[in-house]
Amino acid sequence: MKKQKILIAEDDDLNRNNLTELLSLEGYEVHAVENGKEAMASFVEDKYDLVITDLKMPQGDGLELLKFVKDMNPDNIVIMMTGFGTVDSAVEAMKFGAFDYISKPMKDDLVKLTVSRALSFASLQEENVTLRDNLREKYDFGKMLGYSECMKTIFDTIEKVAKSDSTVIIYGESGTGKELVARAIHFNSDRKNFPLIPVNCGAIPEELLESELFGHEKGAFTGAIRNRLGRFELAQGGTIFLNEIGDMSPSLQVKLLRVIQEKQFERIGGVKTINADVRILAATNQNLEEAVAEKRFREDLYYRINVIPIHLPALRERGPDIAILANHFLQKFAQMKKKEVTHISPEAIACLLHYPWPGNVRELENLIEMLVVLKEGNDIVLEDLPLKIRQFKREAQTIGAIQIPEEGIDFNELVSQFEKDILLNALEKSGGVKNRAAKLLNLNRTTLVEKLKRLNISAEA
Numbered sequence: 001m002k003k004q005k006i007l008i009a010e011d012d013d014l015n016r017n018n019l020t021e022l023l024s025l026e027g028y029e030v031h032a033v034e035n036g037k038e039a040m041a042s043f044v045e046d047k048y049d050l051v052i053t054d055l056k057m058p059q060g061d062g063l064e065l066l067k068f069v070k071d072m073n074p075d076n077i078v079i080m081m082t083g084f085g086t087v088d089s090a091v092e093a094m095k096f097g098a099f100d101y102i103s104k105p106m107k108d109d110l111v112k113l114t115v116s117r118a119l120s121f122a123s124l125q126e127e128n129v130t131l132r133d134n135l136r137e138k139y140d141f142g143k144m145l146g147y148s149e150c151m152k153t154i155f156d157t158i159e160k161v162a163k164s165d166s167t168v169i170i171y172g173e174s175g176t177g178k179e180l181v182a183r184a185i186h187f188n189s190d191r192k193n194f195p196l197i198p199v200n201c202g203a204i205p206e207e208l209l210e211s212e213l214f215g216h217e218k219g220a221f222t223g224a225i226r227n228r229l230g231r232f233e234l235a236q237g238g239t240i241f242l243n244e245i246g247d248m249s250p251s252l253q254v255k256l257l258r259v260i261q262e263k264q265f266e267r268i269g270g271v272k273t274i275n276a277d278v279r280i281l282a283a284t285n286q287n288l289e290e291a292v293a294e295k296r297f298r299e300d301l302y303y304r305i306n307v308i309p310i311h312l313p314a315l316r317e318r319g320p321d322i323a324i325l326a327n328h329f330l331q332k333f334a335q336m337k338k339k340e341v342t343h344i345s346p347e348a349i350a351c352l353l354h355y356p357w358p359g360n361v362r363e364l365e366n367l368i369e370m371l372v373v374l375k376e377g378n379d380i381v382l383e384d385l386p387l388k389i390r391q392f393k394r395e396a397q398t399i400g401a402i403q404i405p406e407e408g409i410d411f412n413e414l415v416s417q418f419e420k421d422i423l424l425n426a427l428e429k430s431g432g433v434k435n436r437a438a439k440l441l442n443l444n445r446t447t448l449v450e451k452l453k454r455l456n457i458s459a460e461a
């Protein structure tokens, strides 16, 4: 079993040596330093299960070290050592998050007991995090719904790429679920027990983004009052999700390229090279090929990032998913907001199916939340929908509701016939021009062509 690691900060030589010997004999790996400053430097360089610090030290006292450790990792356990008669300061330290304190002169048995108690607490805490992550894993993949053929293909791809450790880029309009895909990949990968760190490159100003990604050393620039870990360091062993990567400035693109190629970087103002064991997932709603052609995005970085592309279709191209997602969000919000709304009328659903959803799944989710909050009765009906969506009623009615006869129907046959009618109608309207027909139906040209092929419809252009 791996030895548990303890960092000791104590200026008194005798005490430091005694403690080091005592805890090493107990089977712990001990690193001992003489003051708070040295301890902070060691803490940044390595991972420790426990920090034991003296309260009063010449350079960087125990409280300063405690705050530093808690800032860097709130879950890290710290024990404070205090001189005779300074119990008040020890209590003060516990208010700042110290786990326990040991008074001097120290009794060996009490030290051993306090340390083992603190470490059992730490491993319990870690176990909880792993448990929570496992739960999250199941929840996260389950949370992403999709019944359309294109989403089924995407789920297959996610399963295949999750274990591969390759860089993946997710393309899709805003609100199509790119972040959900990134989460599903991470939580189905071997890195699932390590962090998934998202960064929205489009939302953070350029001058802050560099320090956000790579961290900085104290004094690297005005306002850098202490060392700070960047997201790459926080993601060690895990995954970083670079959302809106197309918005990254050219100078940062160069730095990112280096991390990808060499798996190394330095903090701003730092001299030490840090190894990055981090998987990169990226996403964008831009056409990166176009950005490369227009010299907004580096070609070499594009090829490094575009290893496995996943294209998330817009919601309007995932017919069957609209109704299923609408119902799913209805259940979710009704439960969350303790409302009795249970149903969306067929006319309302028909409208939802024909609205083009520029904001994709996020827009649908927000709409259903609003409807649930405002609704007094059980059913969401046509009149409850906002006008901009309700105006799609005409098309919905043209397509019309069917009456199922006593003897039943052949569902697949009828749906195919229905699809065929719509496609033929669109082709007729567009004079047989596929591009125009695809536009009329809010479909990709390739999707339209596939459907025509499947339904044996021949068209000219």
Ligand SMILES: Nc1ncnc2c1ncn2[C@@H]1O[C@H](COP(=O)(O)OP(=O)(O)OP(=O)(O)O)[C@@H](O)[C@H]1O
Binding pocket: 143, 144, 145, 146, 172, 173, 174, 175, 176, 177, 178, 179, 180, 181, 243, 285, 325, 361, 362, 365
């Ligand atoms: N297939 C899906 N099933 C259930 N919920 C979904 C699905 N896709 C997206 N959502 C929900 O829609 C919302 C938007 O999804 P997400 O943030 O992943 O989109 P995005 O493409 O990353 O958006 P942006 O480009 O604006 O960052 C989230 O609340 C998410 O939970």
